[in-house]
C-alpha cells in the first residue's frame with residue numbers, strides 16, 4: 367500500500383534542520399520521496415494519508431546492545447550488584463517460554479519507539495541455545511522488530527577471570543559444589559557453535575530485507591581464547607556478518623588483561639588482528655583513553671549502555687573522549703534501564719546527561735549527537751554502515767515514529783528550543799503514539815496492531831507463577847553465599 371505520513375513538525379535525521387508540515391511517501395516498505403506535505407499530496411493523490419499537526423515525525427530508534435530478556439533480572443530474584451556477582455544468577459532464571467518472552471520484549475521495545483534491537487542471547491543451558499534462539503528470532507519477526515541476533519560462546523574463565531585455584535581453595539567446603547556448577551566449561555564446543563551459527567544464518571539471515579541479521583559473539587574478552595575470537599572474526603568475514611563482544615565493562619576485566627598479557631585488552635586484540643570495521647564492542651567503561659584513536663582508525667563501533675553500567679556498578683564510559691576520537695557510538699539498554707522499563711528515550715536522556723560532566727573545561731555533548739547515537743549511528747554499529755536505517759530519506763526503509771509533540775512540549779515550550787533538546791529532556795514512551803516498521807504500522811495509538819498485550823501478559827504470568835510457587839529450595843541462599851565469596855575474591859584485586 368502507498369502511504370503518505372505527515373506531521374506538523376519533522377526531524378528527518380538527528381542534527382538536521384527541523385521541517386514543518388513535512389511528509390514522507392512510502393511504497394513497498396521504503397521511503398520513496400520526502401518533502402512538503404502539499405507537494406507529496408500533489409505527486410501522489412491516490413496515496414492514503416496518515417498523521418496530524420500535533421505530531422513530531424522522526425526516525426525510530428536502534429537499541430544497540432541488549433539480551434531480549436523481556437523481564438528485568440532484579441524482579442526475578444537476581445539483584446543488581448557488581449557484574450561479576452550478578453552474572454551467575456542469569457543461570458538460575460525461571461525457564462519461561464522464549465517465544466512468549468521475546469514477544470513481550472518486542473512489545474516493550476516497539477512501544478518505546480525502538481524498531482531495531484541487538485540481541486545477545488543468554489542461554490538457559492548450552493544444549494537449549496539453538497532451539498531457544500530459533501524461537502526468539504521467530505518472535506521478533508512476528509512482532510515486527512528488526513534484530514541483530516548473536517548467540518554467544520565462552521571457552522575460558524567462567525565465574526572468575528583468573529586465579530581459579532586460589533578462588534576455589536578459599537571457598538568453604540559447602541560452597542565448592544555450588545561454584546563448580548558455574549566453573550564448568552560449556553557443553554558446546556567451538557565446532558558445535560559455528561555449525562549452529564551456520565544453520566541460523568541459512569535459516570534466518572536476511573541481508574536484503576534486514577528483518578534479521580545473524581551475528582557472532584565471542585561473549586567477552588576475558589571469557590574467550592584468542593583462538594575463539596579469531597575463529598569468530600573468520601566466520602563473520604566469510605559470511606559477511608558482524609561480530610559483537612562485551613568489552614572492558616568492569617575494572618576487574620581491565621585488571622585481568624594486565625595480569626594476563628601485561629597490556630590492555632585493546633592492544634592485545636590489535637596484536638592478534640581482531641580489530642576491524644566488522645566489530646562492535648559493548649560497554650568499554652574501563653578502556654584506556656589513549657587507545658580510542660586506534661579503535662577509531664580500525665572502524666570499531668561502540669555500544670554504550672549507561673543505565674546498565676550504573677546498576678551493575680561498573681561506572682560511566684568516557685563518551686566525550688570517544689566522540690572526540692571520532693568513534694561511532696550507539697546506545698543500548700542491556701535489559702537494565704534505571705526504571706527497569708526499557709524506555710529508550712529515558713536511556714538517551716541518561717546518556718546525554720552523563721556525557722556533560724562538571725567543569726568549564728569539559729566538552730559539551732549535544733542532544734543531537736546523542737539522538738544520532740540512538741538512530742543513524744546506532745544503526746551503523748548494529749546492522750552495518752550500508753543498511754538504510756536511521757534517517758528519513760528516499761531509499762531508506764520506512765522505520766519511523768509519530769510522537770505526541772504537544773505531550774512532549776507540555777504547558778509551554780518556547781519555539782526556539784531545539785527539538786532534540788526537548789525530546790531528550792522531556793520525552794518518554796508515553797508520547798510514542800504510532801510506530802512504523804518497513805512500511806507497516808506495528809503500533810497504532812500506543813498499542814500493537816497484531817499482538818494482544820493482555821493475553822500475552824496473562825500467559826507469561828501463568829508461567830512465572832508455576833516457577834515461583836514450586837517447593838522452596840535453598841538456591842537463593844547458595845547464590846548469596848557465592849556472591850559473598852566472589853566479593854571477597856575481587857576485593858583482593860583492588861588492594
Ligand SMILES: [Zn+2]
Nearest residue numbers: 432486648700
Ligand atoms: Zn550485555
